[in-house]
Every structure is written in structure tokens, then in C-alpha cells.
Amino acid sequence: MGLESVMFGRKLKNPMILASGILGMTRASLEAACENGCGAVTAKSLTLEPRKGHEGPNIVEVEDGLLNAMGYPNPGIVAGLKEFGGWKRSEALIISIVGKNKEEFAELAEKVDAAQKTLGATAIEAVMSCPHTPGYGTMAGQGAPECVASITSAIKKKTELPLIIKLSPSVPGEGKAAKAAEDAGADAINMGNSLGPGMVIDIHRKRPFLGFGVGGMSGPAIKPIVIRCVYDVYRSVKIPIIGTGGINSGRDAIEMMMAGATWVSAGSTAYYRGPEAFGQICREMEAWMKSNGVSKLKGMIGAAHD
Amino acid sequence: MIKIHTNVVKKVSEENYRVKTIEVEHALEEALPGQFLMVWMPGVGERPMSIGNGYPLTMSVANVGKVSAAMTALRPGDMISYRGPFGKPFAVPKDAKRILVIGGGYGVVPLYFLAKRAKENDIGAVAVLGARAAKDIIYEKQLFAVCDEVFITTDDGSRGKKGTVMAEAEMLIRSKKFDCAYACGPEMMMKAVAQLCRQHGMPCQVSLERYMKCGMGVCGSCVVDGKTVCRDGPVFSGEEALAMGEFGKAHRDATGVLHER
Incomplete structure (x- = not known):
């Protein structure tokens, strides 16, 4: 009985993963997320060079969601790997990388691989789905299946580490992109990122509120879209799926698993419920399973499919 | 849901050669001493700002960057937009009779708000106000209006006692006449106050400052030892702060x- 899961051969105390970009700027904050109940944590996405990110405001609350445009603030791959390195906890560490093209992704993966001896990471996550940073993600057309395939195979050539490809819920044809990633050697799909981009205009100042103008939407409002994406991807690939988007309760997490997710990942919930949210969601999952006679996660994964 | 407030600037007054105080036509009644606002200057950016008073809403800004320069250019009648209050406020122990506030530089702003609230609740306050030189002192008049006593120190001795706030602070902490000490200002000063309070068994609280992006405990830019300054803080107990490896030692850009001091 319980929430135990396995990720690429590593035992996890639960299937809850801290999403990249949330509280993951430092090693200490990743450790705090583990203490707060995450079974795995994703470090802040790393680029080749340090980035300050977009000018503020960087985030704004909307009805049932958050709209953010951080712009990938990060210390760069070299300082980042030093910050997160030497991971010894039982929770899994996922290193997230973002590049402008397959060459950058390959170089980043090579650097992670070279550091792995002391790094202690369980997987690399390559993000091709940020909706609000020029030159990256969907703003650079990285969501297209052929682009996903070429980046995936470029990374796979440079690393032995399991590779997770993080796809956007904003680009039609998630199933095709996921299949392209699988065929190119991806070990898992992270289905979900912030949705959009969207915009908030302040009517008093008659201007877009976010410093970057547009931002990606997260939080409870986007959950039905991500559920549908995960459902489609589950039908398209055999590799496991991380479901990301709008998970704010144990029921949300179970719904995501029934759509086809092996693991779930959350971020905005840290705003709604505080940093303790991750453990609380896991306890809610456990309570639901108990009262519904479900003893293992396995019985729920993809349960919504015929 | 976090609201974006837009209100009219009522008054702008000069505190010293580079600090201005902005009073807004808004009674932000839920604001508590130690909390902050995220001030949005459209087309420029957004910065966290200490609250100097809740009603009328008041903040003080030093002209040090793009956003603060735009703020110091505000005139009465202009609009100002902000969200908040955010963060954990200063906590005053139940049945407290007397508190000690120790402010260095701009750190005095939230401490004035705290001393003012204390006075409204019949709690006495004594202040130590430190600055580099006489010309850097701010909030002196305000503090005199709400505190039983105000001690002034300057690094160069151009006003009050020469030196840092620590000599006066030590004398007052040793007197054991206070239920709690509150420090806000340069981190080394806050660390010294926290250590002194630990030595003398006096509860103490400090207010940390870090580079901040989201203000709501999500992005992690402002973390110190895994705690977010924007949501877990900015106010921490002296003991919590002393347990942080980065307190008084390092900050992140x-x-x-990470940059070591």
C-alpha cells in the first residue's frame, strides 16, 4: 500500500515531482521541496550562459491561475551544475536544460553528462515548450515533431542519462510530438508546461501588466487541457509520462494518472497552498486510494482508457 | 486573488538628498509592519518596497535604480500601482510592554511603522537609528513622534554618537527592559544584533532583503538556505536567521x- 514509484530504476517515495522553475533556484530550496514531500525535484532550467530573465512584473494572478514570464533567470550550466551537484538524497534530482537549437541542447547535455559522476542526477529534462522566452521553446518553434526529434537525438548522442522531453500543451498534435521524441530515443515525456502565451491588461494604466507583455498560464484553470494532452500522449507512446499542469490536490493528481501519467509534477500549487503543498497532495492521494480500495499506483495509471 | 491597486499619489516629501516619501490616497488597512508591496511602474519594471505606514499608505524610496528613479519622479496627482501587502510581518509578543527597534539606513522605514503601531497599542518603543552621516538620516522626526526615546549614531560622528548602532544597542539590550528587539538594515548589523540578543536571552526579529522576482513564494529567486524571503520572510526570528548559512555571509544576484561577502 502506498505511493511508491520507480523512476528509471530509482525508487521514489511518491510520484510527485517539483516542476522546473518553481523554488528550484538553489540546492537548499530543492532539499526543502524534498522535506516538504516531493518524491523527485527538478532544478531550475539551465542555459549555456547566465540569464537575468525578463524585467518585472514577472507573474500575475488571474482567475484560477497564474500568468508568468520569468524569462529563464539562471546562473548558467557551469555554475548551475556546481550549485546542484553532489546530490545524495533519496529523492531523485532531475536536471532541466534549455537551448536555442539542437547544438546548444547537445552541448548542455554533454556538460551534464561530464558532471554526472559527482552530480547524482537521475535524469535530464529537455524543455521545448516555454511560451514566453524569445529564441527558446514554442517561441522558437521547438514544439514541432521534426524539431523535437532532431533535438532529442542530438541530446541522446551526448549522454547516457535517461532523457525526459518536456512538451507544450499549447501546440496542437502533442501525440505526434511525443511519438517523434520516443522514436528519437526519449525515455519519458513530460506533458505540460505553462499554457499560452496569454496577456493581462491593467485597465487603469491601459498597458499589459507583465514586464514581457505576455506570459505562460499555469494553475487549476489549465488542468483540463493538460489532462486531455496526457490522454492523447498516452495513446501515442509506450514510454512513461509526467503529467504537469494545474495539479492542486490529490484528486487532481489521481485524475492526471488516470489520463496516463506515471508521475505528476506541480508548481503553482506552492502559491495556492504554500511550500507544504507537495506532501499534502500526496497524503490526499493516499487517503483517496485507501477509501477507494486502490493499493498501488499502477492500477490507476491510464485507467481512464479502454 | 491578488489585486493590482492603482491609486493617486497624495504627497511627496523629501527625507534627505536621495530619499523621498510617497503618500498614497489609499488606506491599506490590512498592511502590517514588516510587510512589503510590489510596486509596478508601467514600462519600467517592478520592485519590492517596504511599507512605512498602512493608512495612509506610505513608502520611502531611494533613487538607486530604474524603478526607484521613476518612483522618485512621481508628483502629487500621479497614479501609482502596486500589489500587496506580501510577506510575514514583525510579530510582537503577547503582553509586550516595551520594544526596541534598531534601524540602519533605510531599514528604519518598516521599524517606524512597527513603533507607531506599538504606540497605538500602548506598547512603549525605544529606537536606535544609525546612518553613515547626518545627511543620510531619515525618519528622525517620525520616530521621535512615536518612541519614548531615540538614539542616533553616525559612522562619521556628524550627528549623535560616532560609530555604528551597536554600542547603543548593546547598552539597551543589556538593560533587559525590552520584550523583543527588531532590527532592519545592513545584514552584518542585523547579525550582530541577533547574536547580542542570543547572548542576553532577548527575543529578536530581523528583516532580510534579497533579490526578488515573483513576490509570492513561487520562483525561488530570493531564497536563503531554502527559505523564501518573500513568503517565509522577510521577517525571521534572530534564531532562524542565525541558523542560516548565508545570513550575513552571502547573497544571490x-x-x-551566490556572492560571498
């Missing part, structure tokens, strides 16, 4: 790179 906008990219997250």
Missing part, C-alpha cells in the same frame, strides 16, 4: 549566482 538576478541569475541566482
Whole structure:
């Protein structure tokens, strides 16, 4: 009985993963997320060079969601790997990388691989789905299946580490992109990122509120879209799926698993419920399973499919 | 849901050669001493700002960057937009009779708000106000209006006692006449106050400052030892702060790179 899961051969105390970009700027904050109940944590996405990110405001609350445009603030791959390195906890560490093209992704993966001896990471996550940073993600057309395939195979050539490809819920044809990633050697799909981009205009100042103008939407409002994406991807690939988007309760997490997710990942919930949210969601999952006679996660994964 | 407030600037007054106080036509009644606002200057950016008073809403700004320069250019009648209050406020122990506030530089702003609230609740306050030189002192008049006593120190001796706030602070902490001490200002000063309070068994609280991006405990830019300054803080107990490896030792820049002092 319980929430135990396995990720690429590593035992996890639960299937809850801290999403990249949330509280993951430092090693200490990743450790705090583990203490707060995450079974795995994703470090802040790393680029080749340090980035300050977009000018503020960087985030704004909307009805049932958050709209953010951080712009990938990060210390760069070299300082980042030093910050997160030497991971010894039982929770899994996922290193997230973002590049402008397959060459950058390959170089980043090579650097992670070279550091792995002391790094202690369980997987690399390559993000091709940020909706609000020029030159990256969907703003650079990285969501297209052929682009996903070429980046995936470029990374796979440079690393032995399991590779997770993080796809956007904003680009039609998630199933095709996921299949392209699988065929190119991806070990898992992270289905979900912030949705959009969207915009908030302040009517008093008659201007877009976010410093970057547009931002990606997260939080409870986007959950039905991500559920549908995960459902489609589950039908398209055999590799496991991380479901990301709008998970704010144990029921949300179970719904995501029934759509086809092996693991779930959350971020905005840290705003709604505080940093303790991750453990609380896991306890809610456990309570639901108990009262519904479900003893293992396995019985729920993809349960919504015929 | 977090609201974006837009209100009219009522008054702008000069505190010293580079600090201005902005009073807004808004009674932000839920604001508590120690909390902050995220002030949005459209087309320029957004910065966290200490609250100097809740009603009328008041903040003080030093002209040090793009956003603060735009703020110091505000005139009565202009609009100002902000969100908040955010963060954990100063906590005053139940049945407290007397508190000690120790402010260095701009750190005095939230401490004035705290002393003012204390006075409204019949709690006495004594202040130590430190600055580099006489010309850097701010909030002196305000503090005199709400505190039983105000001690002034300057690094160069151009006003009050020469030196840092520590000599006066030590004398007052040793007197054991206070239920709690509150420090806000340069981190080394706050660390010294926290250590002194630990030595003398006096509860103490400090207010940390870090590079901040989201203000709501999500992005992690402002973390110190895994705690977010924007949501877990900015106010921490002296003991919590002393347990932090980075307290008084290091801070992170906008990219997250750690810089040792």
C-alpha cells in the first residue's frame, strides 16, 4: 500500500515531482521541496550562459491561475551544475536544460553528462515548450515533431542519462510530438508546461501588466487541457509520462494518472497552498486510494482508457 | 486573488538628498509592519518596497535604480500601482510592554511603522537609528513622534554618537527592559544584533532583503538556505536567521549566482 514509484530504476517515495522553475533556484530550496514531500525535484532550467530573465512584473494572478514570464533567470550550466551537484538524497534530482537549437541542447547535455559522476542526477529534462522566452521553446518553434526529434537525438548522442522531453500543451498534435521524441530515443515525456502565451491588461494604466507583455498560464484553470494532452500522449507512446499542469490536490493528481501519467509534477500549487503543498497532495492521494480500495499506483495509471 | 491597486499619489516629501516619501490616497488597512508591496511602474519594471505606514499608505524610496528613479519622479496627482501587502510581518509578543527597534539606513522605514503601531497599542518603543552621516538620516522626526526615546549614531560622528548602532544597542539590550528587539538594515548589523540578543536571552526579529522576482513564494529567486524571503520572510526570528548559512555571509544576484561577502 502506498505511493511508491520507480523512476528509471530509482525508487521514489511518491510520484510527485517539483516542476522546473518553481523554488528550484538553489540546492537548499530543492532539499526543502524534498522535506516538504516531493518524491523527485527538478532544478531550475539551465542555459549555456547566465540569464537575468525578463524585467518585472514577472507573474500575475488571474482567475484560477497564474500568468508568468520569468524569462529563464539562471546562473548558467557551469555554475548551475556546481550549485546542484553532489546530490545524495533519496529523492531523485532531475536536471532541466534549455537551448536555442539542437547544438546548444547537445552541448548542455554533454556538460551534464561530464558532471554526472559527482552530480547524482537521475535524469535530464529537455524543455521545448516555454511560451514566453524569445529564441527558446514554442517561441522558437521547438514544439514541432521534426524539431523535437532532431533535438532529442542530438541530446541522446551526448549522454547516457535517461532523457525526459518536456512538451507544450499549447501546440496542437502533442501525440505526434511525443511519438517523434520516443522514436528519437526519449525515455519519458513530460506533458505540460505553462499554457499560452496569454496577456493581462491593467485597465487603469491601459498597458499589459507583465514586464514581457505576455506570459505562460499555469494553475487549476489549465488542468483540463493538460489532462486531455496526457490522454492523447498516452495513446501515442509506450514510454512513461509526467503529467504537469494545474495539479492542486490529490484528486487532481489521481485524475492526471488516470489520463496516463506515471508521475505528476506541480508548481503553482506552492502559491495556492504554500511550500507544504507537495506532501499534502500526496497524503490526499493516499487517503483517496485507501477509501477507494486502490493499493498501488499502477492500477490507476491510464485507467481512464479502454 | 491578488489585486493590482492603482491609486493617486497624495504627497511627496523629501527625507534627505536621495530619499523621498510617497503618500498614497489609499488606506491599506490590512498592511502590517514588516510587510512589503510590489510596486509596478508601467514600462519600467517592478520592485519590492517596504511599507512605512498602512493608512495612509506610505513608502520611502531611494533613487538607486530604474524603478526607484521613476518612483522618485512621481508628483502629487500621479497614479501609482502596486500589489500587496506580501510577506510575514514583525510579530510582537503577547503582553509586550516595551520594544526596541534598531534601524540602519533605510531599514528604519518598516521599524517606524512597527513603533507607531506599538504606540497605538500602548506598547512603549525605544529606537536606535544609525546612518553613515547626518545627511543620510531619515525618519528622525517620525520616530521621535512615536518612541519614548531615540538614539542616533553616525559612522562619521556628524550627528549623535560616532560609530555604528551597536554600542547603543548593546547598552539597551543589556538593560533587559525590552520584550523583543527588531532590527532592519545592513545584514552584518542585523547579525550582530541577533547574536547580542542570543547572548542576553532577548527575543529578536530581523528583516532580510534579497533579490526578488515573483513576490509570492513561487520562483525561488530570493531564497536563503531554502527559505523564501518573500513568503517565509522577510521577517525571521534572530534564531532562524542565525541558523542560516548565508545570513550575513552571502547573497544571490538576478541569475541566482551566490556572492560571498
